[in-house]
Amino acid sequence: MAYCKSGARWLGLSALAALVLAGPTAPAHAGARTAVIPSQIIYPGEKIDASKLEEVEVTNPNVVEGFASKIAEVSGKVSTRTLLPGRVIMTNAVREPYVVERGSTVQMVVSVGLLTISAKGAPLQDAAVGDLIQLRNIDSGVIVAGTVLADGTVQVVTK
Incomplete structure (x- = not known):
């Protein structure tokens, strides 16, 4: 293949035009991913505090x-x-x-239409907000199921 000055000039101009049409390029670090790492050992069951964490750039592909x-x-x-x-x-x-822990006492609430009944219950397992758990009614000993609410009460599921 022979070298042609006009061809080289045409390739140079087309490359320049492509760069202009593409617009400004983003910095190389704009697409960089970050990861969270602890700055000290965090043990199982420990609440994670932001002061023990740092964000670093991911360099390993x-x-x-x-x-x-x-x-x-x-x-x-x-x-x-x-x-x-x-x-x-x-x-x-x-x-x-x-939000609730096994063996503690929580407020159970049952709502049927306009009627609302509340009682004390003992959760049979630990649970976070939104979890479906079983509880024992402290007064009657009956085991019921309910959903844990943000305020720590349990909305009993009716059949």
């Missing part, structure tokens, strides 16, 4: 998906396993904090 990329994703949650400094925090290694 082979890192698996499913890790937290923002501190807000894990701050305030509870660790389900030991989290080591310098290692990414996987989203399945944290859970929402429990």
Whole structure:
């Protein structure tokens, strides 16, 4: 293939035109991913405090998906396993904090139409907001099921 000055000039102009039409390019770091890592050991069952976390740029292209990329994703949650400094925090290694705990006393509420009945109950398991749990009515001993609400009460499920 022979070199042609006019052909080289045409390729140079078309490349320049392509760059102009494409517009300004984004900085190289704009598409960079971040990951959340602990700055100290966090043990299972420990509530995760934002002061123990930092966001770092992910430089390993082979890192698996499913890790937290923002501190807000894990701050305030509870660790389900030991989290080591310098290692990414996987989203399945944290859970929402429990609102009710097994053996404590909670308020159970049953609503049928305009009628609302409340009683004391003992949860048979730990649970976070929105979890369906079983409770024992403290007065009657009957076991019922209900959904945990944000205020710590349990809305009993009616049949």
